[in-house]
Amino acid sequence: MKHYLLLGLALCAPLNAVAASDEELRTLRDELKQLKENYQQRLEQLESRLQQAEQRAAEMPVAAPVAQVRSEPAASAYNPAISLILAGTYGNLQLDPAIPPTGFAMSAHSPASQGFNLGESELGFSASIDPRFRGVATLALGAAGGVSVENAFIDTTALGNGVKLRFGRFFSGLGYLNEVHAHAWDFVDQPLVYRSLWNNQLGEDGIQLKWLAPTDTFVELGAELARGRGFPGSDRTKNGSGAGVLFAHVGGDVGASHNWRVGASLHQTQQSDWQSAGVPDLLGTPGGVTDAFTGDVRTGGVDFVWKYAPDGNSSSTSLKLQGEYFRRQQSGLLSYNLATTDSYAVTQSGWYLQGVYKFMPEWRVGVRYDQLDPGTATVGALNAANVISSYGYTPRRTSVMFDYSPSEFSRLRLQFARDQSRLALPDNQMFLQYLMSLGAHGAHGY
Amino acid sequence: MKRLSLLLLAWALALPAQALNIFACEPEWAALAQELAGDKTSIYSATVGTQDPHRVEARPSLIAKARRADLRICTGAELEVGWLPVVLRESANPAIQPGQLGAFEAAAYVTMMDVPTRLDRSEGDVHPGGNPHIQLDPRNYLPIAQALAQRLAQLDPVNAASYQQRHASFHQNWLAAIARWEKQAAPLKGQPIAVQHKGFPYLENWLGMKEIVALEPKPGMEPSAAHLATVLGKLQTQPVRMVLRAAYQSPRPSEWLAERAHIPSVELPFTVGGDGVAKDLYGLFDDTLTRLLAGLK
Ligand SMILES: [Zn+2]
Numbered sequence: 194m195k196h197y198l199l200l201g202l203a204l205c206a207p208l209n210a211v212a213a214s215d216e217e218l219r220t221l222r223d224e225l226k227q228l229k230e231n232y233q234q235r236l237e238q239l240e241s242r243l244q245q246a247e248q249r250a251a252e253m254p255v256a257a258p259v260a261q262v263r264s265e266p267a268a269s270a271y272n273p274a275i276s277l278i279l280a281g282t283y284g285n286l287q288l289d290p291a292i293p294p295t296g297f298a299m300s301a302h303s304p305a306s307q308g309f310n311l312g313e314s315e316l317g318f319s320a321s322i323d324p325r326f327r328g329v330a331t332l333a334l335g336a337a338g339g340v341s342v343e344n345a346f347i348d349t350t351a352l353g354n355g356v357k358l359r360f361g362r363f364f365s366g367l368g369y370l371n372e373v374h375a376h377a378w379d380f381v382d383q384p385l386v387y388r389s390l391w392n393n394q395l396g397e398d399g400i401q402l403k404w405l406a407p408t409d410t411f412v413e414l415g416a417e418l419a420r421g422r423g424f425p426g427s428d429r430t431k432n433g434s435g436a437g438v439l440f441a442h443v444g445g446d447v448g449a450s451h452n453w454r455v456g457a458s459l460h461q462t463q464q465s466d467w468q469s470a471g472v473p474d475l476l477g478t479p480g481g482v483t484d485a486f487t488g489d490v491r492t493g494g495v496d497f498v499w500k501y502a503p504d505g506n507s508s509s510t511s512l513k514l515q516g517e518y519f520r521r522q523q524s525g526l527l528s529y530n531l532a533t534t535d536s537y538a539v540t541q542s543g544w545y546l547q548g549v550y551k552f553m554p555e556w557r558v559g560v561r562y563d564q565l566d567p568g569t570a571t572v573g574a575l576n577a578a579n580v581i582s583s584y585g586y587t588p589r590r591t592s593v594m595f596d597y598s599p600s601e602f603s604r605l606r607l608q609f610a611r612d613q614s615r616l617a618l619p620d621n622q623m624f625l626q627y628l629m630s631l632g633a634h635g636a637h638g639y
Numbered sequence: 640m641k642r643l644s645l646l647l648l649a650w651a652l653a654l655p656a657q658a659l660n661i662f663a664c665e666p667e668w669a670a671l672a673q674e675l676a677g678d679k680t681s682i683y684s685a686t687v688g689t690q691d692p693h694r695v696e697a698r699p700s701l702i703a704k705a706r707r708a709d710l711r712i713c714t715g716a717e718l719e720v721g722w723l724p725v726v727l728r729e730s731a732n733p734a735i736q737p738g739q740l741g742a743f744e745a746a747a748y749v750t751m752m753d754v755p756t757r758l759d760r761s762e763g764d765v766h767p768g769g770n771p772h773i774q775l776d777p778r779n780y781l782p783i784a785q786a787l788a789q790r791l792a793q794l795d796p797v798n799a800a801s802y803q804q805r806h807a808s809f810h811q812n813w814l815a816a817i818a819r820w821e822k823q824a825a826p827l828k829g830q831p832i833a834v835q836h837k838g839f840p841y842l843e844n845w846l847g848m849k850e851i852v853a854l855e856p857k858p859g860m861e862p863s864a865a866h867l868a869t870v871l872g873k874l875q876t877q878p879v880r881m882v883l884r885a886a887y888q889s890p891r892p893s894e895w896l897a898e899r900a901h902i903p904s905v906e907l908p909f910t911v912g913g914d915g916v917a918k919d920l921y922g923l924f925d926d927t928l929t930r931l932l933a934g935l936k
Contacts, residue, residue: 327728348728350728350733350736351733352731352733353731353732353733353734354731355706355730355731355732356731357729357731403731405702405703405706405729405730405731406703407706407707408703409700409703409704410700410703411699411700411702411703412703413702442699443699444698444699444700444703445699445700445703446698446700449687449689449690452696452698452699452700453699454699500696500698504687504689504690505686505687505689505690506689506690506691506887507690507691507694507696508691508693508694508887508888508889509889554861554889555861599860600760600763600859600860601721601859602760631760634717634720634721636697636720636721636722636723636724636725637696637697637721637722637725638697638725639696639697639698639699639725
């Protein structure tokens with residue numbers, strides 16, 4: 194520091210000295226000497242202050258070494274964090290839940306079940322693999338005794354610049370509810386639109402790239418290439434990919450009390466020989482017929498979530514409002530009764546809107562309205578007399594739920610639904626559910 | 640290539656020093672960063688004083704802020720376990736991941752209290768690392784501030800001298816303030832108290848107050864009417880001077896008890912911004928002591 198200063202002065206000095214007299218030079222020299230002395234003094238002062246500060250610092254009691262080890266959560270020791278979700282439901286439904294919503298017999302259908310059943314019990318493992326990767330696996334414990342791999346993916350952790358790569362088996366990032374695991378749903382079941390268009394949840398084998406913009410407003414863009422394993426895809430066993438997804442999310446806060454996120458997604462896949470049994474037809478064949486569809490399936494959607502808590506304090510009251518809309522276009526060839534093949538195109542859509550209100554600590558109440566639009570199909574001439582093109586019915590459902598969470602790890606739920614998703618077959622449904630979480634304390638997504 | 644690197648060098652030198660982006664998990668650490676770094680940094684607090692620090696949403700704005708942070712200052716000791724891991728993962732910011740220079744956990748620099756001997760969730764939401772509410776003993780800020788000043792200097796060597804200097808003056812002022820507070824708080828020594836949530840062990844330890852009972856049957860569990868009745872019964876034999884709760888907590892259980900036990904119910908700011916007076920770290924303790932002393936009358 195001192196040296197730089199003198200150097201600087203020395204550099205400046207010759208410029209001034211060009212026209213200087215001896216006397217001026219002498220005064221200049223004196224001034225320089227004074228300056229030098231001045232700085233010497235100040236530097237010494239600073240040095241001694243620094244020494245004092247260091248001494249004081251050394252004297253202070255610091256319990257760091259012991260606590261440092263303790264501060265690392267036990268869950269992130271070398272063993273993976275293990276969490277177990279135990280869940281089960283009791284469903285009291287008047288009608289056979291296997292009957293699909295009117296106009297959606299060619300969609301996937303995975304409804305809630307009747308009676309007692311072991312719901313979405315699942316076992317989760319997660320851990321850092323090395324400084325660059327993190328691994329997650331979630332095994333779903335089937336009620337009948339089997340175990341299936343729900344999620345098994347790797348995340349990169351060190352790419353930086355807001356870039357994240359995920360590969361393996363994962364829930365697609367489309368929409369809002371799609372990535373949410375069953376034990377974190379606010380209702381016992383998924384909205385009709387998710388049930389019919391995504392077979393509850395779109396799970397894929399593939400690769401996902403996400404980028405978070407370096408802005409104060411949350412802006413996230415994502416793209417996925419996948420096998421096409423989940424409905425509406427057809428499991429592809431060839432090179433290349435069978436499905437693609439694009440999504441974007443934007444979110445932020447409004448004051449301390451409100452926060453929100455909106456999103457848009459696009460999904461594209463090909464269905465090949467997708468067979469649906471029990472499809473009603475114009476001839477009124479008892480038990481329906483089996484149709485097969487091969488063609489393109491494109492789906493677009495928008496979603497929003499808005500959360501409110503007075504002063505941001507959600508411990509005693511909070512409100513969460515969310516809604517999503519999806520619209521699917523499919524066009525290709527339909528084989529009626531696996532025999533007569535001609536062109537077929539249809540646009541179907543659905544949406545839901547739900548609100549969940551925490552009215553006191555531990556207690557919440559929620560209302561959800563669901564609706565589907567089966568659309569009007571364009572049916573090729575060969576099948577014009579066989580395939581129903583318009584059902585003229587709007588499937589809908591209204592659900593109300595109450596839940597009680599004695600702690601962050603347990604939840605009990607009661608849900609009633611008036612299900613009018615099937616023409617002339619209205620159903621009143623009641624569900625009881627328990628959701629218990631054991632082991633590692635998982636962090637909750639938005 | 641050489642010309643390009645020279646150009647880059649010139650560009651880098653011409654750029655004004657970028658201010659450090661600090662992401663504080665709780666307001667007390669934002670306030671401490673403000674003391675030590677002031678204008679040299681841009682500080683964002685993930686939570687406000689009126690929020691329950693145990694229940695924070697991993698909301699989009701937090702992820703966006705964490706994305707650009709050079710340093711995150713959190714309590715640690717699993718206080719943020721319900722939201723921070725998601726924010727860190729989604730932020731895709733390697734600089735602030737656990738173990739990095741940009742990750743600062745205050746609990747690592749103080750002696751933890753109430754470290755459980757038995758880890759079982761039947762004991763309620765206990766934190767394996769000990770009680771994480773370390774911000775209510777002003778003495779804890781001394782080692783934390785020292786470590787934080789060092790960390791700031793490591794991350795931003797250009798301003799190292801400024802951080803050292805600000806730390807030295809904070810240290811002096813804080814020691815003087817502690818001496819003043821301890822004198823002021825003398826009447827609180829040995830006083831028996833009740834608390835709504837076990838959030839005050841460090842405050843009690845500092846001031847020598849005796850916690851007789853907590854209203855929550857287990858940490859994090861809402862007190863039921865039946866449980867409050869047993870607490871009231873206990874107070875007949877072991878009377879307390881007041882019942883304490885944090886500003887973010889529902890006043891109902893405290894007030895129910897206060898009314899029946901004829902004791903004052905005292906709401907404490909709990910952190911910076913918990914009320915209108917606790918605007919900075921000094922205000923936090925000034926206000927806490929004023930409220931406690933008023934509770935004695
Ligand atoms: Zn606590």
